[in-house]
Amino acid sequence: xxxxxxxxxxxxxxxxxxxxxxxxxxxxxxxxxxxxxxxxxxxxxxxxxxxxxxxxxxxxxxxxxxxxxxxxxxxxxxxxxxxxxxxxxxxxxxxxxxxxxxxxxxxxxxxxxxxxxxxxxxxxxxxxxxxxxxxxxxxxxxxxxxxxxxxxxxxxxxxxxxxxxxxxxxxxxxxxxxxxxxxxxxxxxxxxxxxxxxxxxxxxxxxxxxxxxxxxxxxxxxxxxxxxxxxxxxxxxxxxxxxxxxxxxxxxxxxxxxxxxxxxxxxxxxxxxxxxxxxxxxxxxxxxxxxxxxxxxxxxxxxxxxxxx
Amino acid sequence: xxxxxxxxxxxxxxxxxxxxxxxxxxxxxxxxxxxxxxxxxxxxxxxxxxxxxxxxxxxxxxxxxxxxxxxxxxxxxxxxxxxxxxxxxxxxxxxxxxxxxxxxxxxxxxxxxxxxxxxxxxxxxxxxxxxxxxxxxxxxxxxxxxxxxxxxxxxxxxxxxxxxxxxxxxxxxxxxxx
Numbered sequence: 429x430x431x432x433x434x435x436x437x438x439x440x441x442x443x444x445x446x447x448x449x450x451x452x453x454x455x456x457x458x459x460x461x462x463x464x465x466x467x468x469x470x471x472x473x474x475x476x477x478x479x480x481x482x483x484x485x486x487x488x489x490x491x492x493x494x495x496x497x498x499x500x501x502x503x504x505x506x507x508x509x510x511x512x513x514x515x516x517x518x519x520x521x522x523x524x525x526x527x528x529x530x531x532x533x534x535x536x537x538x539x540x541x542x543x544x545x546x547x548x549x550x551x552x553x554x555x556x557x558x559x560x561x562x563x564x565x566x567x568x569x570x571x572x573x574x575x576x577x578x579x580x581x582x583x584x585x586x587x588x589x590x591x592x593x594x595x596x597x598x599x600x601x602x603x604x605x606x607x608x609x610x611x612x613x614x615x616x617x618x619x620x621x622x623x624x625x626x627x628x629x630x631x632x633x634x635x636x637x638x639x640x641x642x643x644x645x646x647x648x649x650x651x652x653x654x655x656x657x658x659x660x661x662x663x664x665x666x667x668x669x670x671x672x673x674x675x676x677x678x679x680x681x682x683x684x685x686x687x688x689x690x691x692x693x694x695x696x697x698x699x700x701x702x703x704x705x706x707x708x709x710x711x712x713x714x715x716x717x718x719x720x721x722x723x724x725x726x727x728x729x730x731x732x733x734x735x736x737x
Numbered sequence: 738x739x740x741x742x743x744x745x746x747x748x749x750x751x752x753x754x755x756x757x758x759x760x761x762x763x764x765x766x767x768x769x770x771x772x773x774x775x776x777x778x779x780x781x782x783x784x785x786x787x788x789x790x791x792x793x794x795x796x797x798x799x800x801x802x803x804x805x806x807x808x809x810x811x812x813x814x815x816x817x818x819x820x821x822x823x824x825x826x827x828x829x830x831x832x833x834x835x836x837x838x839x840x841x842x843x844x845x846x847x848x849x850x851x852x853x854x855x856x857x858x859x860x861x862x863x864x865x866x867x868x869x870x871x872x873x874x875x876x877x878x879x880x881x882x883x884x885x886x887x888x889x890x891x892x893x894x895x896x897x898x899x900x901x902x903x904x905x906x907x908x909x910x911x912x913x914x915x
Binding site for chain 1: 780791793794795796797805806807808809810811812813814815816817818820822827833837843846848859892894896898899900901902903904905906907908909910911912913914915
């Protein structure tokens with residue numbers, strides 16, 4: 429039996445030697461390590477964003493970086509409501525009242541880890557209402573001019589006055605209040621300008637911009653000139669004709685010998701009448717003061733003296 | 738029966754002698770001499786005209802040739818995220834005296850709650866751009882890693898979704914054939 433074992437060993441020996449020599453190899457291990465922390469669902473709020481919406485129907489849209497068991501939302505601190513289960517995104521329109529709002533989202537993933545995110549935003553669905561602007565269209569003004577606006581806006585952001593003379597300018601009005609039928613004014617010194625001026629206001633809340641109608645006014649800082657065509661500085665045997673001309677539309681008045689001014693005509697550029705129906709020149713010297721007031725309020729004077737025998 | 742055994746023993750003896758001669762001696766006539774026309778036998782290589790027995794050896798270093806004992810994928814790795822191994826790359830140096838082939842294999846991670854089939858969570862690359870999932874069976878990285886030369890190997894790991902918090906390990910094996 430022993431001889432058989434020897435023979436078997438002799439049979440296997442070359443095979444072993446062959447294996448040893450042919451399959452020479454060297455193996456070396458290295459240990460890789462990693463420390464894993466819980467995965468918290470990351471909620472990205474696509475909408476709403478932190479802004480003021482000019483409408484009440486606001487899209488609520490979120491996405492999560494992994495499928496979650498449940499996604500919930502709380503509106504303005506109220507109880508959480510389930511938006512979806514076994515989901516990784518959500519989209520729906522919600523109606524929000526005017527005012528500030530807070531949305532809080534929370535999601536629980538399949539490892540029972542909870543992630544959350546929140547957003548603040550506001551809704552202002554009512555546009556500003558412009559009730560009145562001044563000066564009125566085609567109005568004549570001079571000097572320092574008051575620009576006035578009456579409006580209704582509960583969340584006023586700002587009011588800007590735009591006006592165009594030779595170029596377009598703007599003025600940011602300050603301390604304009606919010607509320608119902610509020611008024612805001614500013615004064616512009618236009619004393620060095622003569623000509624047309626177009627203006628309008630913009631009233632902004634945090635979601636809208638409303639423009640007032642464009643109005644054109646006339647800036648006139650020049651007094652009217654009066655030409656006295658009659659009477660002259662001479663002696664008359666009968667009441668002379670009163671003949672005055674001006675260079676623009678005026679209210680023409682006259683004072684005789686320092687008495688109070690009496691209106692000759694309004695919105696006129698001339699006066700040419702022989703006498704008043706209700707006024708009579710007495711005999712003697714008459715010192716006439718003629719006063720012309722234009723539509724902007726500029727006043728021009730002229731005088732003449734004559735004698736009636 | 739005895740005849741068969743005897744015949745087998747005789748063949749074994751012949752095979753033994755032939756095998757020993759074939760494997761332990763150069764194939765050229767002068768046994769230990771070699772040149773271009775007279776290569777050495779398998780497991781030998783020619784050095785200065787003499788056949789020298791191949792030796793195998795590997796060593797892990799970083800790019801600065803500092804010895805490395807492990808690959809670290811990080812300590813605050815989120816589930817589902819993919820991270821690179823450190824050092825990057827891992828240099829596998831052939832410390833043997835001959836050209837060697839280099840292969841790689843690995844075990845499953847001991848991830849919880851399940852570790853089954855997680856060997857492929859680790860991916861390796863020889864060039865840092867084309868990655869392949871690690872396998873439990875050996876895959877050749879290169880067939881001709883010269884003596885004292887290094888082969889860079891890049892690793893990245895994607896932690897499987899559902900893995901619970903903890904520290905986990907995997908054994909990666911490099912095998913040099915020479």
